Amino acid sequence: xxKSPFRxxxxxxxxxxxxxxxxxxxxxxxxxxxxxxxxSIWSTTDRLTDSPTRHWTGKPQxxxxxxxxxxxxxxxxxxxxxxxxxxxxxxxAKPYTAQYTLTDPGEGWEKPDYNAQGWKTGPGPFGDTxxxxxxxxxxxxxxxxxxIRREFTYDGKTDPSKLLLAISHxxxxxxxxxxxxxxxxxxxxxxxxxxxxPIEGQKALRKGRNVLAAHCVSPVGGSFIDMGLVSPATAxxxxxxxxxxxxxxxxxxxxxxxxxxxxxxxxxxxxLLLDELEIAARPVSYVTFEAKSMDGKPHAVQVYxxxxxxxxTNTVGQDVVTKAGQGAGLAYASVGTKAQPVLGRKGDNxxxxxxxAYLAVPQGTGNRVxxxxxxxxxxxxxxxxTLAANAKNAADVASNVTLATVxxxxxxxxxxxxxxLLLGYDDLYSxxxxxxxxxxxxxxxxxxTMEKTLQAAxxxxxxxxxxxxxxxxxxxxxxxxxxxxxxxxxxxxxYRQAIAxxxxxxxxxxxxxFLSKENFSxxxxxxxxxxxxxAPMFLLYNNELAKGLLRFIFDYSESGQxxxxxxxxxxxxxxxxxxxxxxxxxxxxxxGNMIILTxxxxxxxxxxxxxxxxxxxxxxxxxxxxxxxxxxxxxLCTDDFAGHLARNANLxxxxxxGIAAYGQMAGQLGDQKxxxxxxxxxxxxxxxxxxxxxxxxHYALTFDKTPGSWSQKYNIVWDKLLGLDVFPKEVxxxxxxxxxxxxKPYGLPLDSxxxxxxxxxxIWTATMxxxxxxxxxxxxxxxxxxxxxPSRVPLSDWHETTNAKQVGFQARSVVxxxxxxxxxxxxxxxx
Numbered sequence: 161x162x163k164s165p166f167r168x169x170x171x172x173x174x175x176x177x178x179x180x181x182x183x184x185x186x187x188x189x190x191x192x193x194x195x196x197x198x199x200s201i202w203s204t205t206d207r208l209t210d211s212p213t214r215h216w217t218g219k220p221q222x223x224x225x226x227x228x229x230x231x232x233x234x235x236x237x238x239x240x241x242x243x244x245x246x247x248x249x250x251x252x253a254k255p256y257t258a259q260y261t262l263t264d265p266g267e268g269w270e271k272p273d274y275n276a277q278g279w280k281t282g283p284g285p286f287g288d289t290x291x292x293x294x295x296x297x298x299x300x301x302x303x304x305x306x307x308i309r310r311e312f313t314y315d316g317k318t319d320p321s322k323l324l325l326a327i328s329h330x331x332x333x334x335x336x337x338x339x340x341x342x343x344x345x346x347x348x349x350x351x352x353x354x355x356x357x358p359i360e361g362q363k364a365l366r367k368g369r370n371v372l373a374a375h376c377v378s379p380v381g382g383s384f385i386d387m388g389l390v391s392p393a394t395a396x397x398x399x400x401x402x403x404x405x406x407x408x409x410x411x412x413x414x415x416x417x418x419x420x421x422x423x424x425x426x427x428x429x430x431x432l433l434l435d436e437l438e439i440a441a442r443p444v445s446y447v448t449f450e451a452k453s454m455d456g457k458p459h460a461v462q463v464y465x466x467x468x469x470x471x472x473t474n475t476v477g478q479d480v481v482t483k484a485g486q487g488a489g490l491a492y493a494s495v496g497t498k499a500q501p502v503l504g505r506k507g508d509n510x511x512x513x514x515x516x517a518y519l520a521v522p523q524g525t526g527n528r529v530x531x532x533x534x535x536x537x538x539x540x541x542x543x544x545x546t547l548a549a550n551a552k553n554a555a556d557v558a559s560n561v562t563l564a565t566v567x568x569x570x571x572x573x574x575x576x577x578x579x580x581l582l583l584g585y586d587d588l589y590s591x592x593x594x595x596x597x598x599x600x601x602x603x604x605x606x607x608x609t610m611e612k613t614l615q616a617a618x619x620x621x622x623x624x625x626x627x628x629x630x631x632x633x634x635x636x637x638x639x640x641x642x643x644x645x646x647x648x649x650x651x652x653x654x655y656r657q658a659i660a661x662x663x664x665x666x667x668x669x670x671x672x673x674f675l676s677k678e679n680f681s682x683x684x685x686x687x688x689x690x691x692x693x694x695a696p697m698f699l700l701y702n703n704e705l706a707k708g709l710l711r712f713i714f715d716y717s718e719s720g721q722x723x724x725x726x727x728x729x730x731x732x733x734x735x736x737x738x739x740x741x742x743x744x745x746x747x748x749x750x751x752g753n754m755i756i757l758t759x760x761x762x763x764x765x766x767x768x769x770x771x772x773x774x775x776x777x778x779x780x781x782x783x784x785x786x787x788x789x790x791x792x793x794x795x796l797c798t799d800d801f802a803g804h805l806a807r808n809a810n811l812x813x814x815x816x817x818g819i820a821a822y823g824q825m826a827g828q829l830g831d832q833k834x835x836x837x838x839x840x841x842x843x844x845x846x847x848x849x850x851x852x853x854x855x856x857x858h859y860a861l862t863f864d865k866t867p868g869s870w871s872q873k874y875n876i877v878w879d880k881l882l883g884l885d886v887f888p889k890e891v892x893x894x895x896x897x898x899x900x901x902x903x904k905p906y907g908l909p910l911d912s913x914x915x916x917x918x919x920x921x922x923i924w925t926a927t928m929x930x931x932x933x934x935x936x937x938x939x940x941x942x943x944x945x946x947x948x949x950p951s952r953v954p955l956s957d958w959h960e961t962t963n964a965k966q967v968g969f970q971a972r973s974v975v976x977x978x979x980x981x982x983x984x985x986x987x988x989x990x991x
Contacts, residue, residue: 185649186947189954190406190413192223192428194660195443196600197677197734198512199585200971201471203238204952208415208426209400211239216660216679216954216971217509218351222468222562224534225426226541227401227419227451230459233542234401234419236426237465243559244354244390248312248372250326251285251293251386252352253477253559258284259309260294269307270373271339276309284308286376287330287384290505291475296385298378305377306385314370318391320362324354327387333376335387340364350509354390396535398542409632410655422459422572425450431624432659433631434702437672439624441601441664444584444617446625451569452576461569462545465519465581466534469495469561472517472585474510476559482531483516487611490618492520493529493563494586494610498555503592506733508683515587519563520614522580526568534562541566582617586610590665591675591685591735593712594721598673604666643981644936646943650923651978653946657954658697658976663735667711674698674708677734679971684730685737686712689746689798690974692753693920695760696983697976703764710757712737713750714774725784726751748789749797751781752814756878759821763882763987768828775829782822782838789815790845791852791863799910799918801958801968807863809853813887814875816845820884839886846886858898859891861911870898871911874924877980881927881987892928899925900937904961906945908938916960916967919945920977927981935981 186206192213193201201221205211212220225237246253259279268274282294286306296306325335330348334341342361357365376385401417401424411432417424427448433439451461469480472495479498486492496516505513521527530537530547531554540548547566554561567579586609589597599606602613617624635655639648667673676691678684691709698706712731716722721739727750731737755778762771771778792815794806805811823838853859861869873895879887899908907917908925919942926938945959951966958969 185646185653185943187408187653188946188949188952188956190408191430191656191660191954192413193445193583194430194432194656195445195585196590196660196663197679198587199443199471200660202954206406207403208237208406209235209239209403213238215511217511218953219470219511220468221471221511222466222534224464224466224468224538224562226398226464226538227417227422227424227449228462228464228541228545229420229422231545232420233398234417235398236401236403236415236417236419236424243393243395244324244326245318245393246388246390247314247318247323248310248389249477250328250352250388250390251283251291251477252328252475253388253557255293255477256284256310257281260286260296261307262296262304264304265307268339269309270336270371270375272369272371274309279309284310285328285384285386288382289384290507290510291386292384296383298380298383305375308374308376308385310372310387312370312372312389314365314367316367320357320365322391323357323362323365323389324391325357325387326352326354326390328352328384329376329387330382330384331376331378331380333374333385336373337361338364338366338370352386396539398538408653410635410652411628411632418454420459421453421455421457422461423452423454429625429628430656430660431628432656433624433627434659434698434705437601437664437702437704439620440659440702442613442617443587443600443602444582444614446580446582446617446621448578448580448625449567449569450576450578451572453572453574456574458571458573460545461572461577462541463567463569463579464538464541464564465567466537466562466564467517467519467583468534469517469558469563472496472512472515473558474505474513476557478513478558479555480558480561481555482561482563484529484531485611486523488615489523490520490582490611490614491523491528492518492611492614493531494518495531495561495563497558502588503597503735506683506736508678508680512587515585516610517563518582518584518586518610518614519565520582520584520618521565521567522618527565529563529565531561531563533560534564537562537564580621582614584610584614584617590663591737593668593673593731593737595738596668598665598667601664601666601672604670638985639982642985643939644932646936647939647981650939650943650946651982653955654975654978655697657971658694658973661694661971661973664705664708667715671711672704672708673712674705675712675734675737676709676973678730679973680969681972682742683733684742685734686731687742688713688727688729688750688753690972692757692798693924693974693977695757695976697979699760699764700979700983700986703761706757706761706764707770710754710761713754714777717777717780718774725780727754727781744796746796746798746800747784748792748795748811748815751785752789752811752818752875753798754778755781755785755818756814756821756882759825759882760878762825762828763990766990768825771825772829778822778825782819785815785818786841789818790848802910802913805862809849809859809862810871810873810875812849812863813873816842816849816886817875817878817884819845820886821878821882824882824884839884842884842886846888850887850891858895861913869912870902872899872908872921872925874921874928877924877928881980881984883987896925896929896934900934903937903941905941906948906959906964907941907961909961915962916958918957918974919959920957920974923978924980927984
């Protein structure tokens with residue numbers, strides 16, 4: 161019997177609920193739309209209406225949802241972003257000019273009657289970031305920093321007590337209003353912050369001419385200064401739907417609400433199905449709304465959905481344009497910046513400002529997507545349940561533009577009614593690779609437009625929704641079998657995040673490149689020591705993507721552009737992959753990583769063809785490890801935040817694993833002589849390692865054996881996974897026993913130097929044990945960290961084991977390393 165689409169939706173919801181009953185983990189942040197480092201929207205509060213939805217960096221990228229039941233409205237999605245009325249706008253909101261000087265201005269420069277003769281005039285903000293309009297370098301060059309004066313007129317209407325100083329600064333800053341100090345702050349505020357004026361500052365404001373002045377110095381690193389005066393705008397209040405539950409699975413986040421006499425289920429689905437590369441690479445998510453009457457009576461239900469134009473901008477003040485259209489079965493609209501600086505911005509804490517965000521709905525009576533100011537669109541919906549008839553394409557600054565649609569669910573009964581919409585992003589070009597602009601994998605054929613992609617996604621809707629629900633259950637069940645309930649909870653939380661920190665692109669020869677962004681660490685693209693911890697998930701679910709993490713590093717060396725006898729650290733700063741930009745090499749780290757991961761990919765394939773393609777390069781790298789890997793000099797490893805370390809025992813173990821992995825691949829290629837040579841060398845090194853690093857009941861941090869030092873030897877996990885049998889089993893057992901005595905409430909510290917940790921490495925360390933009880937003993941504190949951390953950001957992999965606070969990093973791909981236990985189970989089946 162053929163099932164109706166709605167019955168399929170009910171089945172999918174039931175399966176999702178089965179998983180939900182097993183899940184009790186409260187995520188640090190909830191994934192909503194997750195595709196790549198730019199198209200990535202999250203909720204950072206437990207109730208979906210408690211704050212605006214945000215890009216993973218924390219900037220608001222507002223999705224809003226309102227349900228109208230019998231004429232009464234209830235907000236269920238997104239808190240409206242705070243809107244400010246500008247007395248003196250910042251450069252983020254609107255271009256401005258100001259007087260400035262880079263020389264000592266003498267006394268009184270901050271006062272309104274100061275004569276600024278000789279000062280320059282230029283557009284703000286000031287600094288050396290992409291947002292800066294007037295260059296100002298660090299104080300290494302400009303010893304006096306920068307002094308700025310902005311004149312403005314105050315009409316006396318805004319209440320001074322309501323005014324806020326809006327400011328972003330890097331580094332130290334002092335700000336004055338008519339000569340009165342408003343604030344003096346050290347260091348930096350990378351994001352705009354809003355500070356109430358002190359009483360003296362409020363009194364200093366006068367009707368007529370005023371001067372806001374700032375002095376900023378930047379002793380190290382980047383430089384930036386922007387400031388203005390604003391007041392919060394009054395927003396209309398909307399009743400909120402009662403949120404009953406939220407459930408996160410691998411590909412979906414589902415919420416349930418009560419809105420008067422109606423229950424509403426809202427499902428966000430990013431179908432990252434790695435066994436279907438075309439689907440996984442397609443930057444399209446679905447949002448499904450299902451309403452049911454709870455009192456047995458029919459109720460008229462309409463759903464409003466809005467997508468802010470800031471999804472397609474870096475800042476709220478960029479000019480945007482919109483366009484509406486219709487295709488086979490869909491109505492849609494798009495929004496993007498007017499300037500379209502394709503691949504014109506690189507860095508870490510930035511968002512895309514080229515390409516176009518799309519909102520699409522299946523065609524039907526009254527279904528359309530319009531653009532306009534969010535407040536006006538919501539008001540029209542609240543009044544009539546429809547969008548304004550005269551809404552049309554809009555051109556304005558991003559903060560004033562929203563794409564919106566209304567889905568009319570009709571008279572909803574107890575059987576329920578469901579409708580859906582689609583969100584997509586066409587980035588035009590995804591990365592620049594050694595001077596050549598590359599398209600996303602989904603767009604490798606230039607004729608495959610976003611309109612066609614949306615239509616294909618709509619055709620696939622029922623199948624993909626069912627397959628995603630089936631996959632979510634399968635992943636959870638397999639993870640639970642491998643490592644227990646808490647481990648399964650962590651894996652399903654990590655799944656979308658790990659994928660969405662990458663972009664799948666078509667390489668110059670049409671090959672798959674899977675390029676990572678080092679989110680909130682330094683913004684590098686294709687970082688080898690980020691690939692290394694991320695890889696287990698992709699080795700498990702799609703080995704082609706695992707190879708796609710390695711190909712460009714091989715290419716960099718084999719093209720002759722990278723000339724050293726070990727691999728590069730990265731190939732640029734996202735999205736510009738034009739050569740390494742990190743300031744220092746990690747020779748042993750990256751050589752070991754590339755050889756180990758190649759061996760893992762070969763083992764998954766069951767044949768050595770991938771290694772054969774790159775054998776001369778692998779041979780060069782293993783030669784480096786043979787020469788310099790065993791007792792490493794003073795250098796960084798992947799845990800570079802911990803600083804340089806000489807004679808690092810864990811790094812030495814990585815070199816030994818790399819040498820053994822090379823020997824294993826040589827045997828798979830039929831060269832038994834080379835295989836025996838390198839396996840013998842690795843085992844000899846392992847014996848020496850044990851003698852040099854033994855420190856009583858454990859192995860030390862370094863071969864220097866600083867008293868009491870220790871570290872997680874997570875690199876040895878590959879001895880087990882690849883079946884290398886290089887280290888005696890008692891090494892891992894002794895280390896595990898020692899670690900279990902040194903755990904903190906929220907996990908095992910990375911090493912003896914600090915109490916912070918990396919959760920990905922803990923799971924690698926835990927996988928070294930053959931005891932389910934010991935594995936669970938390592939996992940439970942990580943689950944507790946994720947569940948209790950006060951840092952409400954997409955899962956951080958670097959946290960403090962004493963209080964669960966984020967130390968740094970968020971939304972990184974390395975949580976793909978959580979899947980190493982499942983990978984171990986998969987590889988056991990291949991033996």
